[in-house]
Amino acid sequence: MPPPSELAIATKAVERLVKEEVFYRAELAKQQERVRQLAAEIAAAQDPSTLDSNAEYVLRQESRAVDETKAVFGPLRQRTVEAVSTLEERIALAEADQADGAADTDELEKARTVLRTGQTAIAKDS
Incomplete structure (x- = not known):
């Protein structure tokens, strides 16, 4: 089997980066929902002794995870543009x-189709 062409390699790279962005956006949404739920539980607790003793810590960790996921988008966008x-x-x-x-x-x-997908992903972030 011959090695993949330069066009095939470039096409796969754009496909992978677009899929990666979709994955991270879904992950970010899940993380933000967890943070909202934890914050709501903490705020709604009438008696702080009924809360999990690690609730504040877990909320901070989840918030940090959200920030780390958000930090992925800048470099990912740059790689997608390239x-x-x-x-x-x-x-x-x-x-x-x-x-x-x-x-x-x-x-x-196929390359043209993937190119349109990549251009749409870039335009969406602008």
Whole structure:
């Protein structure tokens, strides 16, 4: 089996980064919900002795996890921008090769689709 082309590698990179962002956004939503629930439990407790003795600590840890997850988005966005740029270059080269009859049409079409997905992900964060 031949090694993957530069176009295939660039396509997979953008796919992976977009999936990674989706995963982190879902994780962030779950973490924020846990923080809201913990804060509500602590605030609603009539008698502090009924709370778990570690409730405040757990709330701080969950809040720290939210902050750490938020910190992932800046570098992830930058890597996505770079990967999309690389994919755009690879598509342009593949289109030039296609004019010569040397490019794989299916691979090029998939790359274009993934490029649109990556560009949408970048635009969403802007």
